[in-house]
Amino acid sequence: MSDNTATGPDQFTGATPDNALRAADNADHGPMLAADGTPLKKSLNRALRRQKLRALMLIAPLLVFILVAFIAPIADMLFRSVENQIVADTLPRTTDGLAAWDSTSGEIPPPELFEGLYKDIFIASERKLHTRLGSRLNYELTGVSSLFRKSGRGVEDIGEVYQDQFEDFNEFWKDAENWNPLMGSAEWLEDMAGWDEKSGDRQPAFEIRDEVASVLPETAAMYETFAEFVQFEDEDNLLKEDPWAIVYSALYADLSAGADVASLSGPGSAELQEAAVAVADFETVDYSAAFEEIDKDWHSIEVWQTIQTYSPAYTSGYFLNAVDMKKGPDGPEMRPENERLYIKLFIRTMIMSLVITGSCILLGYPVAWILANLPARTANLLMILVLLPFWTSLLVRTSAWKVMLQQQGVINDTLVWLGVVADDSRLALINNQTGTIIAMTHILLPFMILPLYSVMKTIPPTYLRAAKSLGATDWTAFWRVYFPQSVPGIGAGSILVFILAIGYYITPELVGGTTGTFISNRIAYHISSSLNWGLAAALGAILLAVVLGLYWAYDKIVGIDNVKLGG
Amino acid sequence: MKLTKTLMASTALTVAAGMATADGHMANEMTIVSWGGAYSNSQQKAYHDPYMEKTGVNIINDSSSSEAVAKLRAMNEAGNVTWDVVDVVAADAIRLCDEGLAMEIDPDEMLAAAPDGTSAEDDFGDLLVSDCFIPQIVYSTTFGYRTDMVGDTPPTSVCAVFDTEAYPGKRALEKNPINNMEWALLCDGVAKDEVYDVLETEEGQQQALDKLATIKDDVIWWSAGADTPQLLADGEIVMGSTYNGRLFSVIEEQNQPVAMLWDAQVFDLDGWIIPTGLSDERKARALDYIMFATDTQRLADQAKYISYGPARASSAPLVSTHADLGIDMAPHMPTDPENAKNTFLYNYEFWADYRDDIDAKFQAWLAQ
DSSP, X not given: OTTXXXXXXXXXXXXXXXXXXXXXXXXXXXXXXXXTSSBHHHHHHHHHHHHHHHHHHHHHHHHHHHIIIIIHHHHHHHHTTTBOHHHHHHSHHHHHHHTTOOTTSSOOOOHHHXXXXXXXXXXXXXXXXXXXXXXXXXXXXXXXXXXXXXXXXXXXXXXXXXXXXXXXXXXXXXXXXXXXXXXXXXXXXXXXXXXXGGGTOOOOOOOBOHHHHHHSHHHHHHHHHHHHIIIIISOOOGGGOOOOHHHHHHHHHHHHTTOOGGGOOSTTHHHHHHHHHHGGXXXXXXXXXXXXXXXXGGGXXXXXXXXXXTOSSBOXXXXXXXXXXXXXXXXXXXXXXXXXXXXXHHHHHHHHHHHHHHHHHHHHHHHHHHHHHSOHHHHHHHHHHHHHHHHSOHHHHHHHHHXXXXXXXXXXXHHHHHTSSOGGGOOOOSSSHHHHHHHHHHHHHHHHHHHHHHHHXXXXXXXXXXXXXXXXXXXXXXXXXXXXXXXXXXXXXXXHHHHHHHTOOHHHHHHOTTTSOOHHHHHHHHHHTSOOHHHHHHHHHHHHHHHHHHHHHHHHHTOGGGOOSOO | OHHHHHHHHHHHHHHHHHHHHHTOOOTTEEEEEOOOHHHHHHHIIIIIHHHHHHHOOEEEEEOOGGGHHHHHHXXXXXXXXXXXXXXXXXXXXXXXXXTTOBOOOOHHHHSOOOTTSOOHHHHHGGGOOSTTOEEEXXXXXXXXXXXXXXXXXXXXXGGGGGOTTTSXXXXXXXXXXXXXXXXXXXXXXXXXXXXXXXXXXXXXXXXXXXXXXXXXXXXXXXXXXXHHHHHHHHTSOSEEEEEHHHHHIIIIISOOSEEEEEEEEEEEEEEEEOBSSOOHHHHHHHHHHHHHHTSHHHHHHHTTTSOOEESSGGGGGGOOBOTTTOOBSGGGSTTSTTTOSSEEEOOHHHHHHHHHHHHHHHHHHHHO
């Protein structure tokens, strides 16, 4: 079998299944057959596949668990950093209309667009979605939040202009019992008549009358929206609900456009024909002016530019924000100097995590060395001392550092008592970077000591003795013989400490003041206070990418094979 | 075979148990979310205990109010709201209402009228700042100072915070632009009724930050309400802002050499919301609890345990003495006329609009 050029883990020259496969491949005298007559290759493949499948089945529960409980939620959360459907979903007509609007023209959008806006906001406010959109857009332009809240209240007044005129003209238009026979199909009305509200059965879904839909298209569409909302979102009986004000606006629009009402027959057709004549004298609504009356910001270009910029279903806006940029009229641009924050925080997080990792190595190395070289009993006792803080609550340890480090704290008191520092110039050890570095080094130290210890434990002491017996000084023996063998431990400890440090947030929040906080503090703020989850997701995605990038670089430079957590 | 059966049976049981608790609630239980600590304690004594006694409903406390908005949003997205009633500050209630996460409340229908027949809507008056919010207490964010660190001239004005010459030492301010920006402008010569007009402009925001910059090196920024009382007790700071109830506890319960500086205190409201997406049964129970816990007597009772003012006008005359200390509570209320000579009311609408923008600038300024 010398012609088998197996590599890596396949370097066995015995009769392994892989080698047998290769042998089968190389055989030039027809396929080798297994005992049952099938080609050996096929039969072996099948056996291997079964083995692999069994192995996969064994890890399947864990795999599924990780996928469902870990990977999927993280992916879902990170996906929010580009998601932006809310704008187009809430304002479909407006965003459609805005596609044709030139934002650089200096003109506010045409009046038709305001009519679309009126419909969008009216429906959104019935669904209570307009304020949600307001909060979303307020991240991009200050003031939009209250603009939408106000408009949600204001559109009702716009709609009532026509509603009142129709109702004043004829009482007929007031009641649901007149509207439903006019709009609904005969079958639906029959179904409704047979439906028992108390039975708990599903309410028969509204169906529009075909003739009405063709003669009064806008009214029909709006009534359908209204009916669907009443029946399946509010779950009220449609027969008892008077239509929204916006249905009257749509009816006015249809009638004044000259709808052919004469062709309609059936319930309400007489009233409809009368109304068709009367609308000529109705007071009309200037939607553009009406919105300006609600808030003059509706006539500001900036608001419209913002809505237009954030119309697409996916946006890079959050990611731009996460690197201190924003979408300008001419593409991405830097934010003003006084709003730049995140790049600074990313850099600070990196540098401080490196410093913390470095101080963990400096403090942890000697401790691990002593632990590894003491007799087992003493070493175990000391090990408990290393682990004890590990078992104490993170908050307790951090709070203890506050007591130690503050200006009237234990360390400063001792220093003053010793006369090292004057009483009026106590050291600032907390609420700054120093505080974060001290507290986090302490908290993360066990993560450095443990891998170091387990690696050092496997370095035979005879090597050092051998080096010395060959004439090496203590330092040379350590540096040339011992240290290189402990590097995998340093590597493992550093990766652990660095990656943990980069995502830390409680400790920097408590002892970091203003200069010692990390990017994770801002992520937490955007998750829990500002509710800007898109920005939080973008910051988190960048942080994840940076960590993966560093891990990759580490693998290239040091090699991940050189990392050992033990033996 | 036996093993398989046992496994299947236990799986079935687990699933069934999971389904039972997934609904979150055994027949007679409700989860009420609040802030924890002394505040939850006052609610336990004034509301929960009497309610449990009256109805037999078991109330479970959860101290998650500080992250209620984010958690409610997550629960709502997951379609599994496990909370029945949530205690939040008014600004959060407005946000929850905007996001459609809190139920709209009709005060006259869902809340108890005052004993003299005044409707709930009139009794709460202007404090009904959101359609979803049932106010419970008025609290204020104000300053406390160390009486032994200010010499013979204790501060009487909020501007003492910016006067590091007369009052040397560190100050504690919240790590958040709200209130700090207002105080800075006020002490930079802006008239009180123009503060928000000024703060709307870029220049005004810069002016406030510049004023804060004059004391930046002397400030310890807090993010938890308990920080300032602790810092005051340790003598780390000469003065600091926090909630008035926390200062009351430092002064009266722990007898620290601390005094209140009521000047330019900022009133804010805290109260209940009911999350959307509850089953009919749970909603009915939550409403029943709210009706009970926000009536005139109950709100006055809470003031026995903590120095926050009841949100109903009709409760104020019923405020009595502290349950343990026996001292008269009225002078410790932020709303007491003696304390309320110069006050701000948290400007909800302004901060709903400007919070993201000003916070970005404030945090960038802090990080410089």
